[in-house]
Amino acid sequence: MIVTLTPNPSLDRALEVDRLEVGEVNRAHGGHLHPGGKGINVSRVLVRHGVPTLAVLPTGGADGARLVEMLAEIDVPTLAVPLADQTRSNLTIVESSGVTTKINAPGPRLTPDEVDALLAALETQLRTQPGALVCAGSLPLGAPETFFVQVAGLAARYGVPFILDTSGVPLTRAVRQGGLTLVKPNDEELAELVGRELTTVGDVVDAAREVIAACTRAVLVSLGAHGALLVLADGVWWAGGPPLVPLSTVGAGDSTLAGFLTADGSPGDRLRTAVAFGRAAVLLPGTAVPDPTDIDLDAVRVVENPDPRLALKEL
Ligand SMILES: Nc1ncnc2c1ncn2[C@@H]1O[C@H](COP(=O)(O)OP(=O)(O)OP(=O)(O)O)[C@@H](O)[C@H]1O
Numbered sequence: 249m250i251v252t253l254t255p256n257p258s259l260d261r262a263l264e265v266d267r268l269e270v271g272e273v274n275r276a277h278g279g280h281l282h283p284g285g286k287g288i289n290v291s292r293v294l295v296r297h298g299v300p301t302l303a304v305l306p307t308g309g310a311d312g313a314r315l316v317e318m319l320a321e322i323d324v325p326t327l328a329v330p331l332a333d334q335t336r337s338n339l340t341i342v343e344s345s346g347v348t349t350k351i352n353a354p355g356p357r358l359t360p361d362e363v364d365a366l367l368a369a370l371e372t373q374l375r376t377q378p379g380a381l382v383c384a385g386s387l388p389l390g391a392p393e394t395f396f397v398q399v400a401g402l403a404a405r406y407g408v409p410f411i412l413d414t415s416g417v418p419l420t421r422a423v424r425q426g427g428l429t430l431v432k433p434n435d436e437e438l439a440e441l442v443g444r445e446l447t448t449v450g451d452v453v454d455a456a457r458e459v460i461a462a463c464t465r466a467v468l469v470s471l472g473a474h475g476a477l478l479v480l481a482d483g484v485w486w487a488g489g490p491p492l493v494p495l496s497t498v499g500a501g502d503s504t505l506a507g508f509l510t511a512d513g514s515p516g517d518r519l520r521t522a523v524a525f526g527r528a529a530v531l532l533p534g535t536a537v538p539d540p541t542d543i544d545l546d547a548v549r550v551v552e553n554p555d556p557r558l559a560l561k562e563l
């Protein structure tokens with residue numbers, strides 16, 4: 249069983265346009281509505297691939313109720329903590345070329361009691377000793393910057409491996425505190441975390457090793473069209489395949505993480521699966537998540553100890 253926590257879920261609304269004209273009236277020719285938020289997306293993928301999961305999330309207002317209904321319709325078990333404020337909607341605009349523009353709302357403001365209720369709900373699940381806890385996405389207003397530090401403390405108390413996919417100050421605080429099993433940044437989030445530009449494979453590996461020294465056993469760095477790098481204390485693997493023209497890149501990182509969690513075997517095999525899941529996600533519209541039939545492991549090449557001098561853009 250994998251428990252996910254999404255502190256700031258959303259209804260993901262996607263609109264398709266030929267070309268986005270900024271400052272003009274744009275007419276969409278298609279649209280999609282999906283339950284969203286990074287942890288929720290991980291749970292959605294896990295359900296599709298037969299891995300038991302439960303999504304913990306705060307919800308408020310009509311959109312919050314709709315989100316829980318939509319998750320029930322696709323058999324994603326949820327533990328929803330009620331809020332006085334409203335669950336957010338995030339907007340994606342996808343152009344025919346595959347260029348994706350995303351506008352994320354800040355989300356509801358949680359009261360201190362609601363933050364405590366969310367942590368208490370999570371603790372009820374951690375007591376059952378799930379196989380892992382995945383916390384993913386941004387923090388809503390009112391949640392302290394140390395929110396994931398508190399979550400790490402809870403996970404440690406119950407001996408549950410803690411996997412984190414977030415960014416900015418909440419990520420920095422969690423990394424400083426330690427006690428993580430896996431961190432899943434993209435290259436930009438990792439660059440922000442270590443405070444320098446990352447242009448080569450070696451740059452990413454050095455940055456990931458700093459994170460390993462500080463707080464975690466593994467770092468899975470997604471690189472968009474250039475695949476992903478998995479860095480452990482004793483090895484580095486790259487996996488990727490021919491670039492794809494995306495229908496929507498939203499949630500590709502979440503599918504990547506879910507793919508990694510579903511896979512068995514060597515680190516290279518698990519990375520191959522992760523990248524195949526991410527690639528499958530970009531070929532789906534909105535925040536749709538891949539089915540087993542969408543996964544093409546053969547399209548993914550894995551390289552152990554990739555050349556550190558290679559530019560990320562050359563991968
Ligand atoms: N254009 C593309 N062509 C091929 N694969 C892609 C492309 N874009 C993304 N991917 C795949 O999806 C994975 C995740 O992409 P990315 O690094 O953009 O995730 P992310 O920034 O964490 O996304 P999100 O936060 O929206 O979930 C990549 O590792 C890669 O395997």
Ligand SMILES: O=P(O)(O)OC[C@@]1(O)O[C@H](CO)[C@@H](O)[C@@H]1O
Pocket residue numbers: 256258260283284285286289338352384385386387498499500501502535
């Ligand atoms: O604002 P956050 O929490 O950082 O990201 C939220 C979000 O962009 O992440 C998912 C894709 O990864 C979407 O379903 C959702 O809209």
